[in-house]
Amino acid sequence: MSATAVMAHLPALAVVVPLMTAPLTVLVNRPALVWRLATLSCLLTFAVAVGLLARVLELGPFVYEIGGWAAPWGIEYRIDAFNAYVVLVVTGVSAVAMPFARRSVEREVERDRAYLLYCAWMLALTGLVGIAVTGDLFNVFVFLEISSLATYVLVSMGRGRAAPLAALRYLVVGTVGATFFLIGVGLLYEMTGSLNMADLAARIPPIADSRVVHAGFVFIVLGLALKAALFPLHAWLPGAYGAAPSAVTAFLAGTATKVAIYALLRVVFTVFGARFAFGTMAFDVLLVPLALAGILVASAVAVFQQDLKRMLAYSSVAQIGYMLLGAGLVSEAGLTGGIVHMFNHALAKTALFLALGCIAYRVGTVTVASMAGLGRRMPWTMAAFVLGGLSLVGVPLTAGFVSKWYLVQAALERDLWWVAAIVLFASVLALIYTGRVAEAAYFRPAVPGGLPDRAREAPLSMLVPVWLLVGLNFYFGIDAALSAGVAGEAARGLLGGVS
């Protein structure tokens, strides 16, 4: 096939490459070889994502018909700036976390089960990319199930007795979420006879007064909010992130909830339209207070966590609040801030979780107490953790600053100064919870015999991905032309409905 032919099939390839890799990992079944295969596949998928974004920015939104069947009867993949951006984030995080995973998985997962982890990882990637690229609501459900089932498996492979239980809890909540989503899709299908998003967007406005459509909206939003861990539906998240293997936590933290938020925004803005969602249904009356409560409560809870994985997990719940706050403000600046925060938070949080993975690899436990004196023993890892933490706080020159800048701007645009104040206050909370770790690592002396002898600097194959992400945090903090530029275009696309 020629280069142009490949370019035309990029939407399908983004899903097919990881999908084909998953069964291959099972057939190969040799840990070292499987890891190489998975890494290659992750890099290839990332390259496809870069190609997709470049094509969208050059030619504008385009459609790919699966099986050659035209929508609304067939399934179409509809690529615009928003989902190309999300696919870039998802595949990028996967492409950075997978090279990291080899040493980390060797230490944390039994050798004869490691291939299953890589297989589940590729399936999760398939599902997440699929949710993002598809333009068909039922297809979203199918990919949601693929990614969710794979994620439950990934979480259950963590060490200790907590992992299977956390996976089961996640499974119960996730299944409820997926079922709600499906019920909502069913109600819409009953009313419109269509599952295609663009087709639905045209068919819903004439029947927008119908109680069934209202119920469909509520079911879909509730289902996706569960998957996105919107406060107060976040209870599954800290357990799942805390129990999963380190590399998996880093992968999920950067991808899973963000794709759910993508789906939520897509349904609210593209399928139902901002006028219906925020006018008729007054969704922002619910969304903004919940987002703000999530930001405050989860940040405050994070301050008191002893286990650092759980601390960062609660921080993720707060960051999800930022992303949805941006959507709730229903303005171009707000949406841009929310969408660019998906990108920036993926950079910061993945870097932090990978740094924790390094510490777990050398020290074993990742509690605040076990950090004492670690600044000297693992200088590069701890420096990366502190710098990643600064981006999470939103210090100028880091990526986190860019998204908070947009959010504060959007809040002030609408004279919601107290919203801006809460966003800034929560940054102080973030400073406290990341500062605790830095304080323990640099200023507390090591307890004699507290750190094991093998607690020295992490191997290079783990440090390089961490520092790559830390570098990107600063790069996109200084030059946000790409990250905020595409996010702005995505926001305009969402507010303008289906182009």
Next chain:
Amino acid sequence: MEHHLVLRVAAKLLIPPILLFALYVQFHGDFGPGGGFQAGVIFGAGCILYGVVFGVDNLQRVVPAGVVRVLSAAGVLLYAGVGVWSLLSGGNYLDYGVLAADRVHGQHLGIMLVELGVGTTVSAVMIGLFYGFTSLRP
């Protein structure tokens, strides 16, 4: 189950028609109701019935766990592979029409192979789940 004579005889009588019926559902799938998923479940159920009545060890001699693992992956690979084949033949992903000179013939061929992949994976995963549960020690 040595002493359940009726059960053993009935199972022996039933299992071959069950497996045959699975193949019928599989290959009749593109003309009438049925298809890979249902066929895979029926085939898997036939194998599991054998395992329940005559013991897991006997079933493992027929379908070893390693074979189950390979088959469950091979089915997915067949499905996705047909899609790639149609890509390479110049169509969109999973556009079966381009798989043969005649578009209708291509559609038949494509759907048959894809359903075969589904059937393979579903039956293998069913048996795999059965092995998984029977290997649990309380």
